Amino acid sequence: MAGAKQVKLTLVRSLNGRLRGHKACASGLGIRRMHSPVVVNDTPENRGMINKISYMLKVEEA
Structure with a gap:
């Protein structure tokens, strides 16, 4: 999609031990x-x- 707003995401805390739904996100x-x-x-x-x-x-x- 041309001209769509974009967001830059960086994981700063580990996924270890998180809820299954949060890992899925x-x-x-x-x-x-x-x-x-x-x-x-x-x-x-x-x-x-x-x-x-x-x-x-x-x-x-x-």
Whole structure:
């Protein structure tokens, strides 16, 4: 989608010992490992997943 707003996400806390749903959200956002930034489109679906695991993420405008 041309011109879509994007958000840069970085995992700053480990996924070890987290709830299955929280791990699934990280996986759904394309996050693979800590401190590796991922850029995703700023859609309501992605925002919901970001809000759910916001305590583990650093979120920046891309």
